[in-house]
Each structure stands twice: as C-alpha cells, then as structure tokens.
Amino acid sequence: MIILAATPIGNLGDASRRLIEVLENATVVAAEDTRMTAHLLKALHIANRPRLIALHDHNEKHKAAEIVALATDEDVVVSDAGMPAVSDPGYGLVAEAVAQGVTVTAIPGPSAVIMALAISGMPTDRFTFEGFLPRKPGDRRRELQALAAESRTMIFFESPSRLASSLADMGAVFGDDRRIAVCRELTKMYEEVRRGTASELASWAEGGVKGEIVVVVEGATPVVASAEDAGVQVQALVEGGVRLKDACAEVAAATGLSSRDLYQQALASRKR
CATH class of the missing domain: 3.40.1010.10 (Tetrapyrrole methylase, N-terminal domain)
Known part of the structure; x- marks a missing residue:
C-alpha cells in the first residue's frame, strides 16, 4: 500500500x-x-x-x-x-x-494548515485552503478578487519575501476591516502569531519577516439580499457558463440565503 x-x-x-x-x-x-x-x-x-x-x-x-x-x-x-x-x-x-x-x-x-486555523481566533466551522497566492502582483490581485465574497475562513501559505505585498493586496481587495492572523514558524522555537488588519500587518511585515508563514483571513460578511436580486445573480452566473447548482451555492455563500431555496426558485422561473 x-x-x-x-x-x-x-x-x-x-x-x-x-x-x-x-x-x-x-x-x-x-x-x-x-x-x-x-x-x-x-x-x-x-x-x-x-x-x-x-x-x-x-x-x-x-x-x-x-x-x-x-x-x-x-x-x-x-x-x-x-x-x-x-x-x-x-x-x-x-x-x-x-x-x-x-x-x-x-x-x-x-499540519500547518489545521494548526494555524485552530490558533488564529477565526471561525473554524467552515474554511477553505488556498495554498500559495500567485507571485505576480496582477495575478495575485485577480485571485484575491475572485475570493472577495468568500464567507468561509481562508488559509494561505506565503513566502516571507512576498508577505508584505500580499497583505497590502488583501487590504486593497478585501478592505481593511477583515481580521487577519499571520502565523510564523509553527511548532518551532520562535513560533509567533500576529493578529490585526491587513494594513497593520503589512507595516509590520515590511520590516522583514523570516520563517515559514501561514496567513488566516476572516471570511466576508454575507450581504443580505432579496430573493429577487439573488435570483438575478444566479441567472447571470448560469448565463456565464456556471452550473445552476454551483451558481446557487456561490450566491448563497455571498448573500446568506439558502442555496436550496435559490435552486428551487431558479427551476420555478424556468417553467414560467
């Protein structure tokens, strides 16, 4: 085996x-x-x-x-x-x-992923591991934009040399009110966890950081939307090539509405 x-x-x-x-x-x-x-x-x-x-x-x-x-x-x-x-x-x-x-x-x-999540102080009931962000600033921002509405706690790996710029990009894309925890050298002698906003942590990281880094980011607060508006969002995603089930799940995560209800609503609108 x-x-x-x-x-x-x-x-x-x-x-x-x-x-x-x-x-x-x-x-x-x-x-x-x-x-x-x-x-x-x-x-x-x-x-x-x-x-x-x-x-x-x-x-x-x-x-x-x-x-x-x-x-x-x-x-x-x-x-x-x-x-x-x-x-x-x-x-x-x-x-x-x-x-x-x-x-x-x-x-x-x-596991650095699970340990960082556990000690971050962020919600642990739903989370997503995103690995390393792209090296190029443009690619990195595009990936962060795609995660801007993600309501689950997000976990990233990052290199010390790119940490400050990545945190700055997170602040620019996610807003500076998101809670972030930077976990460094987990289980080692100089283990450290820094918590704060993206701008606070970016300023700290600009001074130079060493070791292996895990970044834990608070998920987006779901935006409360009407069922009608959510239905329009689902339809737009479907027209863009997203499967109906996946579109409902994405809109539900962003709005706090029920994915099942959005799915049934979409099916009902097709029959009209």
Missing part, C-alpha cells in the same frame, strides 16, 4: 509513536527532499535506512507509476514536512494509486 506519513513541521516531539514504528520498518520512502528525510531518520534515532526516492513537482508525473508499481508488492511510505499531498507532492501519486487499485492510507499528524 501507499502510506502518507505526516511528519513534524518543526518540533521533533510531534513525531507519533506510530510514525516512528512505520519508519523503522519502511523499505521504501518517497519524499520531496530525500536529504531532509535522511536527517529526520537520524534525528529520531531510527537506525533503519530505507531506499529513498525523490518525489517532487518536476518528476511526480513519471515517478508516480513507478512508485505505485512498487506498492503492489511492498508498503511505500510517502513523507514530507506535515501531511504529504497538501500543497506538496503526493496528489498525483495518490490519484495513480487509486486508478491502479492500490490501497492508500495515512498516518495523521502535524
């Missing part, structure tokens, strides 16, 4: 007993950075030296079939900082394993 092994994102004390047991018996480990995997094995005092296979964005397409073939005869552990396949290599491998009928399981453990 394929075993997705969540490994520490900073603090080695977060390595579970089950993770250590699996690594002690592993014969093959696929990882984005095999040097880091070797370091992890040494740091956890694991004497086992499995075969290490590099699995990254540039080779996953052609390596996936090879690794899945290995997994038909033996367990293959897929390891990375945090949970593999979450904004890291592994998705293509899992998809190939599913297509080939090879079992996939996971060892739960550290």
Whole structure:
C-alpha cells in the first residue's frame, strides 16, 4: 500500500509513536527532499535506512507509476514536512494509486494548515485552503478578487519575501476591516502569531519577516439580499457558463440565503 506519513513541521516531539514504528520498518520512502528525510531518520534515532526516492513537482508525473508499481508488492511510505499531498507532492501519486487499485492510507499528524486555523481566533466551522497566492502582483490581485465574497475562513501559505505585498493586496481587495492572523514558524522555537488588519500587518511585515508563514483571513460578511436580486445573480452566473447548482451555492455563500431555496426558485422561473 501507499502510506502518507505526516511528519513534524518543526518540533521533533510531534513525531507519533506510530510514525516512528512505520519508519523503522519502511523499505521504501518517497519524499520531496530525500536529504531532509535522511536527517529526520537520524534525528529520531531510527537506525533503519530505507531506499529513498525523490518525489517532487518536476518528476511526480513519471515517478508516480513507478512508485505505485512498487506498492503492489511492498508498503511505500510517502513523507514530507506535515501531511504529504497538501500543497506538496503526493496528489498525483495518490490519484495513480487509486486508478491502479492500490490501497492508500495515512498516518495523521502535524499540519500547518489545521494548526494555524485552530490558533488564529477565526471561525473554524467552515474554511477553505488556498495554498500559495500567485507571485505576480496582477495575478495575485485577480485571485484575491475572485475570493472577495468568500464567507468561509481562508488559509494561505506565503513566502516571507512576498508577505508584505500580499497583505497590502488583501487590504486593497478585501478592505481593511477583515481580521487577519499571520502565523510564523509553527511548532518551532520562535513560533509567533500576529493578529490585526491587513494594513497593520503589512507595516509590520515590511520590516522583514523570516520563517515559514501561514496567513488566516476572516471570511466576508454575507450581504443580505432579496430573493429577487439573488435570483438575478444566479441567472447571470448560469448565463456565464456556471452550473445552476454551483451558481446557487456561490450566491448563497455571498448573500446568506439558502442555496436550496435559490435552486428551487431558479427551476420555478424556468417553467414560467
């Protein structure tokens, strides 16, 4: 089988007993950075030296079939900082394993996404993980514009060098009244969480920030709209090529109205 092994994102004390047991018996480990995997094995005092296979964005397409073939005869552990396949290599491998009928399981453990959400102070009942924003300012603003009406808590990864500009763009697109939490170096010695508005945090980040960054952003407050206005919005999305069900869900998220009611309303209007 394929075993997705969540490994520490900073603090080695977060390595579970089950993770250590699996690594002690592993014969093959696929990882984005095999040097880091070797370091992890040494740091956890694991004497086992499995075969290490590099699995990254540039080779996953052609390596996936090879690794899945290995997994038909033996367990293959897929390891990375945090949970593999979450904004890291592994998705293509899992998809190939599913297509080939090879079992996939996971060892739960550290996750920067979930940890940042939990300590951010933002609503945790509904959230969306958006990964890294585009590097180019124009592309980044367009992506943020597409998320402007998103009512769920949003989670982003960001590099220290782009943090200040990304926060400034969030303020420009979302408005400066949104609550934001910047989580830095989670589980590590210099772990830090800064909370405030986009402009406040952008000013702080301009002074220079180091480490791995997770940004948690409060969702938009749903705009109360009449059923008639919402129906017009749904129709406009459908005419633009969006499926009716998806259009209703999008408008419901932005207005606070019921997606089911909007769907029934749209169907009724078609029969007139």
